[in-house]
Amino acid sequence: FFSKNVSCIMLLPVVLIDSAGVLLFGYLYRLTKPQKSDPPCPGSDPIIGSFRYLERPLYRFMSERFARDHLVLFFLGPTRMYYLNSYAAFREAMVDNAEALSGRVTQKPIELLIGSNGGLVGTDGELWKQYRRFTLHTLRDFGLGRRGAEHCISLEAEELCSEIATRGGSEAIDVNLVLGRSVSNVICQLVFGSRLASDNPEFERILDAFNEFTANPRFQEENFKALAFLPISSRCTPLMRLLLKLPGMQGIIEKMNYLLDFCQQQVEAHAAEMPEAGFSEARDYIEAHLKHQQLNQQTDDNGADLFTNKRLGMAILDLFLAGTETTTTTCAGR
Incomplete structure (x- = not known):
């Protein structure tokens, strides 16, 4: 018994x-x-x-x-x-x-990796509405979608033609590289206030990292898999942490952290140059964001907690991911 x-x-x-x-x-x-x-x-x-x-x-x-x-x-x-x-x-x-289907999936992995949600693509609710309204208003003020940005685009088109002519047909040209640099320069002037893609010798590495996210099939496949199990893993933090440690995800995380560090460095450089009274007139997206942050803090506005330096870095990353590769691909005719 x-x-x-x-x-x-x-x-x-x-x-x-x-x-x-x-x-x-x-x-x-x-x-x-x-x-x-x-x-x-x-x-x-x-x-x-x-x-x-x-x-x-x-x-x-x-x-x-x-x-x-x-x-x-x-x-x-x-x-x-x-x-x-x-x-x-x-x-x-x-x-x-449109109103009923305007929501977005909560980006739990981003919160675990960075300690904050943010950006223009992976957010929802009031945070997304505030950032979308601010970004559209700011970019329109800088002439995007109007004649104001025509000079900037014309300058980059001339530089592109000059670079191609300089080669003189003596060597093969990677069209994606030269087009990507020109497109990035337009975005850089709006976001950073400078032609960083040409002025910074390290920018080719940064551009390659952006292209890894948007054009590399392996990265897209890993993102596909992560999205598939997001509804279950987002309810279980230990499972989410386990998925993020998979070999394929580690490469994505490494590239993302590298790009976010670059964006954050640009934010810190602008913040260091900001006068105590704030910028009288913003010259680029970062200065406009810092000015908006300062105004919210002075008026104790509800948006003071929404607009932070970390979320600014994430918004910059989204602007590049959304603009650089897609525009380059369109111009290249692929």
Whole structure:
């Protein structure tokens, strides 16, 4: 009788672990199983979702496989993703229902790595609204989207043509490099107030780091995986920390920290030159942000806690990520 009780006690942990595993598998299976009322789906497996059913490029696969469907469902891990497969569906979502669909996923990994959320892309709610309003207002004041920025763009176009002409066809030219430098100079003049891409010999390394984020398929794949398990890992901080230690994620974290350090150095350099009375007239985005911070602190405005130097660095990073590679790719005709 005693030996039977001991055997039962020893088997209890095994039974509990097996039961927990079955329940977890069943939960994940239900998460990744399309319902009858859902849009069409290319297929889905428990835990990994639709990864093995999708083909590259995704837009071509969706348009050919689901040519008659305006909305397609697929899964990134346990996360439901809805693909707008026609102009009519896109317009209905982004124009007719813009207010309802304007939210963003909370960037829990960024908070764990940096100790703060911020930027223009990965934020939501009041913080995003304040930064979006401030950034649009500031960039418009500097002439972006108007004739005011024409001189800056014309100058960089002349420099680009001059550099290409200097080579004289004697050697092969990396078009992406020279275009990327010219585009970055336009952004640098708006953000930093200088042609940093040409004046700083280290900027090519910085530009390469930006391109790693936006153009490297390996980095995009790792971001894809992180996004897939974000809903589950964001509820469990230890699991999130474990995912961030994976080899693929370490490369992304290293590049991101390098770029954030660079942006933060520019913020500190501008802050050191700021008079006690503040800038009378802001010459670039950083000075406008520092002036806005000082004004909020003096008036005890509610936005005083939202606008910080760390969030300024993150906003600068987003401006470069959003502008440099996309504009360079468009100009290069890729």
